[in-house]
Amino acid sequence: MRAAILALAFGALSLLHAASANFDILIRNARIIDGSGNPWFKGDVGIRDGRIAAIGNLTGSSGYREIDAANRVVAPGFLDVHTHIEGGIEQVPRGDNYILDGVTTVVTGNCGGSRLKVGDWFKTLEKAGVGLNVATMIGHNTVRSEIMGTANRAATHDEIRRMQVLVEQAMKDGAVGFSTGLIYIPGTYSNTEEVVALAKAASKHGGTYASHMRDEGAKVLEAITEAVTVGREAGMPVQLSHFKIDNKKLWGASVKSLELVEKFRREGVDVVVDQYPYDWSSTNLGITLPSWALADGQTKVRERLADPATRKKILTEMVAMRRELGHEDYSGAAVASHGADHSVDGKTISEINAGRGRPKTLESEAETILEMIAKGGAQMVYHSMGDEDVERILRYPNTAIASDGGVRVFGEGVPHPRAYGTNARVLAEYVRKRGVITLEDAIRRMTSLPARTFGFQDRGLLKTGFAADVVLFDPAKVQDMATFPKPHQYTEGFDFVIINGKVAVENSKPLDILAGKILRRQ
Ligand SMILES: [Zn+2]
Numbered sequence: 396m397r398a399a400i401l402a403l404a405f406g407a408l409s410l411l412h413a414a415s416a417n418f419d420i421l422i423r424n425a426r427i428i429d430g431s432g433n434p435w436f437k438g439d440v441g442i443r444d445g446r447i448a449a450i451g452n453l454t455g456s457s458g459y460r461e462i463d464a465a466n467r468v469v470a471p472g473f474l475d476v477h478t479h480i481e482g483g484i485e486q487v488p489r490g491d492n493y494i495l496d497g498v499t500t501v502v503t504g505n506c507g508g509s510r511l512k513v514g515d516w517f518k519t520l521e522k523a524g525v526g527l528n529v530a531t532m533i534g535h536n537t538v539r540s541e542i543m544g545t546a547n548r549a550a551t552h553d554e555i556r557r558m559q560v561l562v563e564q565a566m567k568d569g570a571v572g573f574s575t576g577l578i579y580i581p582g583t584y585s586n587t588e589e590v591v592a593l594a595k596a597a598s599k600h601g602g603t604y605a606s607h608m609r610d611e612g613a614k615v616l617e618a619i620t621e622a623v624t625v626g627r628e629a630g631m632p633v634q635l636s637h638f639k640i641d642n643k644k645l646w647g648a649s650v651k652s653l654e655l656v657e658k659f660r661r662e663g664v665d666v667v668v669d670q671y672p673y674d675w676s677s678t679n680l681g682i683t684l685p686s687w688a689l690a691d692g693q694t695k696v697r698e699r700l701a702d703p704a705t706r707k708k709i710l711t712e713m714v715a716m717r718r719e720l721g722h723e724d725y726s727g728a729a730v731a732s733h734g735a736d737h738s739v740d741g742k743t744i745s746e747i748n749a750g751r752g753r754p755k756t757l758e759s760e761a762e763t764i765l766e767m768i769a770k771g772g773a774q775m776v777y778h779s780m781g782d783e784d785v786e787r788i789l790r791y792p793n794t795a796i797a798s799d800g801g802v803r804v805f806g807e808g809v810p811h812p813r814a815y816g817t818n819a820r821v822l823a824e825y826v827r828k829r830g831v832i833t834l835e836d837a838i839r840r841m842t843s844l845p846a847r848t849f850g851f852q853d854r855g856l857l858k859t860g861f862a863a864d865v866v867l868f869d870p871a872k873v874q875d876m877a878t879f880p881k882p883h884q885y886t887e888g889f890d891f892v893i894i895n896g897k898v899a900v901e902n903s904k905p906l907d908i909l910a911g912k913i914l915r916r917q
Pocket of ligand 1: 505506576607636637
């Protein structure tokens with residue numbers, strides 16, 4: 396009897412298959428890594444109407460487009476939840492540096508900086524079209540600048556209320572969370588109470604709290620505790636951005652910082668981290684100055700620099716700050732882009748200082764920085780991390796992979812290579828060469844882990860019914876090409892990238908298509 400029912404069920408199933416045999420795209424002979432972290436299995440993937448329609452043995456089915464994976468890996472498209480694409484995506488809507496590195500979804504608005512009017516921005520992008528799926532957070536620094544400029548003080552009750560209105564509006568318009576950048580102007584002038592109050596305004600609508608913490612060196616444990624406090628009080632999951640130890644004297648301290656994250660997790664706090672796989676960071680030049688020197692707008696900054704006593708005070712503090720980070724010069728600080736003089740792009744502060752015929756002292760190099768600040772500042776890359784910490788943080792199971800990069804205009808400036816090569820570098824260097832984590836685990840950190848944290852309920856896994864964001868690559872060949880001296884080089888080896896069921900990259904070349912969508916909070 397039982398066998399008869401089973402036979403009947405199988406019969407019905409195969410009839411169903413025969414009737415709906417056609418897929419838009421059918422990928423055959425793949426090693427399927429589904430994003431869950433489970434080991435790969437052999438099979439086929441059928442895509443229909445922008446969704447994963449079937450996974451398994453699809454022999455006997457057919458697709459309008461058939462791709463022979465030839466035993467290469469098929470995985471979910473990557474979700475990069477720490478990006479800064481504002482400004483770049485408008486210039487390069489297809490997001491070439493990302494899609495060629497396997498990224499199909501980005502979350503932007505990180506480190507406290509986003510578009511203020513999320514709803515308007517989304518409409519503009521939708522009209523122009525986007526080459527990858529885009530979600531955003533609303534940034535603390537963005538709303539604080541709007542209400543308070545760069546005032547170096549605590550917010551009043553009224554200012555907090557007005558900032559809350561802006562945060563709430565962005566959440567209603569579909570932002571997926573609230574971000575802070577607590578080392579930057581003006582977020583660094585805020586206290587924890589202000590951040591909690593704004594996070595609460597966001598959390599009424601759900602969403603995640605992502606933080607570029609107040610400190611990534613000597614006070615990193617306090618900074619983690621502050622971020623967790625915000626998440627706890629506001630009732631939001633916490634994402635600690637670009638987790639690192641950026642103080643040379645404290646290399647190795649990731650043992651303690653990761654332990655603290657785990658302690659909070661045991662207590663029931665949903666806190667995870669993300670990381671880019673390089674030992675150089677990238678941010679602005681202003682972080683080498685004491686934050687008080689940068690308050691109240693550019694005119695005021697110039698006034699301080701023009702006053703000899705104040706300039707001396709700034710220089711003295713800069714020198715102390717640099718020594719505190721374990722450096723005796725700025726040879727590990729290279730210019731990515733100096734708007735006032737692009738001829739210095741790619742050079743270190745030490746080289747620029749020497750080029751001006753100055754003595755090689757820390758004071759003199761700090762003086763060179765002040766001249767560049769007076770001319771509008773610069774975007775920089777800094778050698779600040781130890782490789783041992785980078786590896787340890789990568790080994791931590793709750794570390795997602797995220798680039799902290801932007802959409803790049805090919806050839807412009809000498810930016811950090813992370814925007815081009817983050818995912819391929821993890822797969823080539825840390826999986827294939829060093830064996831730090833397994834291939835399946837690396838994929839999980841690029842897909843289902845970040846999808847979980849940011850509430851993307853139908854992305855990040857190869858699963859029937861999920862959005863058809865898919866990458867196809869040979870794990871023996873995929874390779875990041877971007878380097879610090881030559882960052883403008885696309886990753887090689889993502890043979891196919893499919894976004895919302897449409898082929899966006901074929902044979903490692905981007906097609907003339909904008910297949911992305913704006914992803915509003917679900
Ligand atoms: Zn940041």
